[in-house]
Amino acid sequence: MSNNDQILDEFLLEAGEIFDQLDANFVQLEKAPDDKKLVGNIFRAMHTLKGGSGFFAFTRIEKVAHAGESLLNQIRDGSRTLDSVTIDVLLETSDRLRAIIRDVETNRVEPEGDDSQLIADLNTLIAGGQLERRLAAGMSLETRAEEAEPDAPSEPEPARADPQPVLQAEPIIPSFDDEDLLTEDDHDNTASSSLDDAVPAPSFSAPSAMGSEAPKASELIQPVKVNVELLDRLMNMVSELVLARNRLLSFATHSGDPGFNSTVRTIDMVTLGLQSSMMETRMQPVSHVWSKFPRLVRDIAQACGKKVELVQKGAETELDRTLLESIRDPLIHIIRNSVDHGIETPEVRRAKGKPEAGTITLSSMHENGMVVITIADDGAGIDISKVAKSAVKKGLISAQRIETMADRELVDLIFLPGFSTSDTVTNLSGRGVGMDVVRTNVQKIGGTVDISTSDKGTKLQIQIPLTLAIMPAVFVRCGDQRFAIPQNNLFEMVRHDLTENGPGLEDFYGVPVFRLRNKLIPVLFLNKELKIKGDIAENKDSLSIVVVQAAGICFGMIVDEVLFIQEVVVKSAGPLLKGTTIYSGATILGDGFVAMIFDIAGIAIRSGLISKLLENDFKEDLEETKGDSEGGQPALLFDLANQNRVALPLDYVDRLEIFQPNRIERRGPHDVIVYGDKIMRLIWLSEYIKGDTLPEDPRNGNISVIVHYHNDQPLGFVVKQIHDIVQIPQDIVGSTPPQPGVLGSTILKGNVVSILNIEDIIRWGDLAIARPSMALDTARV
Amino acid sequence: MAVTESHTYSTFYIDKFYFGILTTEVTELTKGSEVTPVPLAPPAIYGLINLRGQIATAIDMRQCLGITTSQYSEGSITLFFSRNASLFGLLVDSISDIVEVDEMNFEQPPTNLPEAAKKLIHGVYKLPDKLLFVLDPARLIDGIEV
Secondary structure (H helix, E strand, O other), X not given: OHHHHHHHHHHHHHHHHHHXXXXXXXXXXXXXXXXXXXXXXXXXXXXXXXHHHHHOOOHHXXXXXXXXXXXXXXXXXXXXXXXXXXXXXXHHHHHHHXXXXXXXXXXXXXXXXXXXXXXXXXXXXHOOOOOOOOXXXXXXHHHHHHHHOOOOOOOOOOOOOOOHHHHHHHHHHHHHHHHHHHHHHHHOOHHHHHHHHHOOHHHOOHHHHHHHHHHHHOOOOOOOOOOHHHHHHHHHHHHHHHHHHHHHHHHHHHOOOHHHHHHHHHHHHHHHHHHHHHXXXXXXXXXXXXXXXXXXXXXXXXXXXXXXXXXXXXXXXXXXXXXXXXXXXXXXXXHHHHHHHHOOOHHHHHHOOOOOOEEEEEEEEEEOOEEEEEEEEXXXXXXXXXXXXXXXXXXXXXXXXXXXXXXXXXXXXXXXXXXXXXXXXXXXXXXXXXXXXXXXXXHHOOOEEEEEEEOOEEEEEEEEEOOOOEEEEEEEEEOOEEEEEEHHHEEEEEEEXXXXXXXXXXXXXXXXXXXXXXXXXXXXXXXXXXXXOOOOOOOOOEEEEEEEEEOOEEEEEEEOEEEEEEEEEOEOOOXXXXXXXXXXXXXXXXXXXXXXXXXXXXXXXXXXXXXXXXXXXXHHHHHHHHHOOOOOEEEEEEEOOOOOOEEEEHHHOOEEEEEOHHHOEEEOOEEEEEEOOEEEEEEEHHHOOOOOOXXXXXXXXXXXXXXXXXXXXEEEEEEOEEEEEEEEOOOOEOOOOOOOOEEEEEEEOOEEEEEEXXXXXXXXXXXXXXXXXXXXXXXXX | OOXXXXXXXXXXXXXXXXXXXXXXXXXXXXXXXXXXXXXXXXXXXEEEEEEOOEEEXXXXXXXHHOOOOOOOOOOOEEEXXXXXXXXXXXXXXXXXXXXXXXXXXXXXXXXXXXXXXXXXXXEEEEOOOOEEEEEOHHHHHXXXXX
């Protein structure tokens, strides 16, 4: 009986594909009701279903499909025009068939059920009667939309590796089709049988037409279907092979045997090829998920009485299969929101001077190793004040807090759990479980969601990594252990100098913080967090701080050492570590050791950083601590050979470079350096600024250069050492007597800092024909 | 005469205790596996082991059984078994024979067994010269609080 089972599997598989195709075709058909080819496609799809079900004695499918087919036949030969009632009934037919098939998939037998109403409707239409649009239609649309979603992941029964059943199935099913064609005439009603005669044979001669149609229906799916588990197993073996190869390579470096070495090289190459091909098998175009959306949009739009067009761009963009699955629901949520909340009704749109039909543009592309999916609508946008009011009303946020928030932050409120602007819960939306689920789901796979809105429409951007299986990570050492930090959490790596005149770590409401430029960043000691023995010497002269971002906050982790960046194969850490939320998985290093991969959000939560920050309204206080420098401007702090602590407003800093002295060339009176395709003049700032006596020739060792573009020409200001970016206050004390090239000085962290007047220096530099020092002399005269 | 069932057990020592688990459960034994400790993991988890590209959770049997008098040595042996498609390793001190036992000699664990051990020890076989404690891997795993 397994043979029969396999044929049934084949049939179910094919049916699944047919339904996908049907959905797309129906939506297209509505736009182009005259497209006979489309009608033909749908007709043939119905017919194939009918044929297959006849073979398995699935009488319900057979009867429903038959009636649908007859109606389609009328449309195909032009004796009936398509209207929305007809489409609705046809869609209902397709949905009924789908529901039955799904039941067959689980129970292997056709479920009981009554289709007489549907068949009667179809027959009424066929007989030329008018159908009262049933009230239920609106409701059933919604349930249909609901239904349309979950069936996609039910990747039908994995195909057997053995190709034989396919070969067997082929001659059988078409032959039953033929038989079915014969029986059709027996119980055909008059309308359809006469039509059958009228239809010219070529478009209908079943086996051949279907033969050419079948590959078309499966265009989206590759010819061979392979069990997903098998692929995963292969993937595991490949990563194992990669590790074995790594060990082999280390042997090869010690061996002098050329034969062995060349074999190892070959293995290396093959492994590499295998790995990349294997990765490809995990990739699928986003169209796999998107193909359901036209139907979804159509159904929702109809249910809300709107006209919406869905434009898809970049549907061929590929990403990891597992990731694709996890963005399906978020996308459906977003699209549903766009249609239901975003797009206005045709009347409103007309009044606003917009085209009656709204447009939702779905686009995806690769960007910086991420996949960016954008969902943009040209609807009314999000009413920010309504969002704010709703959030306050639902008690999600305090009214005072709202007043201090920027529009961007207010829009973000829609991502709060429990948020909804709808006062009434409809079956479309308003349950308040939408956007927070979207964001959590996307964040779970290492992605981000951004939203921007205006009265021209709303745009949501989802960024997700290409694959979860392999990702770049930064390895850090803590105690004698190595840990991986996913690179997409990584913000910056800082060596925080403790000896510098800076204050080192400071205490902020009990949270240690450090200053990263003008921001206060809370830090935690990783060894304390992980309860690892051994100290990250707090009395060392510098700390390695990895600044990470997760769960909406940015914090620093103090580690013993930052080791290296590597692509890691992410593996599950096993069921017993599920409760240890600071890890997202584990990976195997080249030397065979296991290293844990951090879940940065988990660390932030566990460390209590998040709750502490919320308690203290850290954000606002951060603003205040910045307050003393408010109104000031950012400047680059550096030392000159003859004067320490000199600042240059950041506006004049285009780039920072370090050059080897041998690259400096002398052209006439100037030192120049080739910079890109331009010649950059070097200006030794210490020669312009009056300071201590010049120390030894600074031209030994590498030189630090601040590049400033003046009239499109690069100018290089040579300095001794560059420190940091600081905020310099507005109140600058002019120096007395006025010093050439110096705007004045100010006090920064208890030290006097001179601020350069670069315009002055440029002027002299350009005017200076002789050595700059002479220019200074003339200036003094 | 009563029909007796017989089973074979892979036996091993942890500290001075003699344990066995059904041979059919054991997939592999390795010596001196490199265990990566996992900070903040439940105490019963000794760390993670790379078994040819698969990550196995190493279970600290001393912790589970409440043995504090001795430590694992360099030459500890890991006994691997899989459950629900996950791989686990038991850290043990030394491996002994594969023993065939007679159901006749099976007895429930004594009631005065310490609580920690009672959860894990399925029962005991009276061998001629010593007692063989039977460990049930499934109970072992389920007993670890995540």
